[in-house]
Amino acid sequence: MIQIKDLHKSYKMGKNSLHVLKGINFNVEEGELVAIMGSSGSGKSTLLNILGMLDSSDSGEYILDNVPIKDLNETKAARYRNKFLGFVFQSFNLINYKSAAENVALPLYYQKVPRKERQEKALKYLEQVGLKEWAGHLPSELSGGQKQRVAIARALAAEPKVLLADEPTGALDSKTSYEVMDLIQKINDAGNTILIVTHEPDIADMCKRIVHLKDGVIIEDKKIEQIRAEQYV
Amino acid sequence: MFDRDIWQEIYHSISNNKLRTFLTGFSVGWGIFILVLLLASVKGMQNGFTLQFSDDATNSIFVRTGTTSLAYGGFEAGRRIQMTNDDVEYIKRSFPNDVEYISPRVYQNTSARYKSETGSYNIQAVHPDHQAIEKTIVSKGRFINTNDLMNASKVAVIGRKVEEDLFKNEDALGKFVEFNGLPFRVIGIFTDDGDDNAERNIYAPTTTYQKMYGQTDHIDQIALTYNPNYDLTEALAFSDRLENVFRRRFKIAPKDQSGIRIFNYAEVFEDISNFTGGLDIAVIIVGLLILLSGIVGIGNIMVFIIKERTKEIGVRKALGAEPWSIIKLVLFESVFITALSGFIGLGIATGLLAAIGPSIKTGAFANPSVSMSMVVTATIILIVAGVLAGLIPAMKAARVKPIVALSDK
Ligand SMILES: Nc1ncnc2c1ncn2[C@@H]1O[C@H](COP(=O)(O)OP(=O)(O)O)[C@@H](O)[C@H]1O
């Protein structure tokens, strides 16, 4: 699903240049649930942003679902993001004046799905995350965990090839975090490919594979026995 | 392009920022309001001018002769040019399609007397056509007719003021009044809207005066109206032709201004419309400047809104919004605010004009109003203005980098 070869990324700040990714190589198969671990500043978000086509690499190869990702203009990047990727952010990033259902329907709008179908799908995915009754509520009326579940429903709505989540539990208490992880595991059980950035070992242990980043390189990449979140909720 | 979602976005954005939207909308609405009122005022001035001149037929031309100031065609300067009845006939024959009404004028000062009342008046000896040229309104009796002219009858049509002064409370119609000691029968009394001086005039047949004063065929002036279908250019072209013919006929140097003078109302109208046209342009410039400040205001607000919504725009982009869809969002909002507030300004201004415009009629100012074409133009300007105001902020929005917008710092 994802093939990355010798990926480099530096941030230029004035005269200085900060080399954040120093040759990353890894592949992700369909249906994997991967945790990207590492201490703060190790380049996890940078890697995820490049995978998400929100940022571009300086050199290296990136192939997503057999499509080489390079020389993207804004419009093309937007289309690829819309077609291939779903995002979940630490701070949820719901649009505050749109209801839960409207938020979930937004990527479908950019896919030019007709209005009626959008609404149906939005409800379907809200149901999947257990928030069907909250469809008409604004984000401000939801708890943190509920917000993140709406965000996950939104990411799923576009039916992406890969789900990218940057610290999805970073703003949540541990009980809520496990609820979210439980949801993520179930989505993964259904066959979805998911990459999660986290620095919390307990969250990483709930994935099927851990990729450890340090100083811009992968120092460890191992398959693990998944710990089910279900038992903690 | 205009789906429900766009409207929903605009609605949300506006309802979240009511005061801000109102303030910017106000500046555009105010700009349009002022622009419309200013243009309507210019229209009011034009109407006022037209009204003042419309008393006389606005398609009239007056031909006067004088003494030449330049030597020409073998004649020395200082020659007196005298028009005669023949010249009237000559114009009729030469310009059958151009001339509508034509009449000579012979001027005479007279002391008039009825019983013990006396007064000094101007007599204009004219043809029946003259009534149409001056739009003389005969309130009692009739105007001079062809019979009067053929018989050189001693008849007179007197102004309302003359009747008032000489006849006091008597009805002048049918009575005899003495002009320089000769009795004239009053066959009509005329009025003139809003011009007392015109009502001190007296009309008599040309032939009568030509006979009384030495059997001449001299005339002082020719008044005529041209084909009413002529526009300004055709009218001016006609009076030029007329002037050329007369200069040749009387051998007057082309540049000699005192030998002959042809006065065409069209020229006055040309001057007036040049003047008001100039005003039009000045007003449009002022109005556009006011509007421009409104546009800058809206542009500023939009930039501000974009700043506030940077994060949201980043999210939209992450979810697959293409740059154009972001531009569309900002642009439509800007056009919507501009157009809506502009229409309100336009509506209030035109409503105000429709309500009080028709009742305004003072001197050179009458019925200020706006034309449909002006309203349409204003609408187009508004939409263009909205696009302009939204353009820079929209480009800014389209350039928002999702990673920067989404960074949790
Ligand atoms: N847009 C940027 N410009 C400059 N430096 C950046 C930018 N984004 C991240 N960095 C720097 O790159 C390094 C890696 O950042 P990041 O990928 O966010 O790390 P992580 O997500 O693992 O905490 C950090 O030192 C950070 O300060």
Ligand SMILES: [Mg+2]
């Ligand atoms: Mg990070």
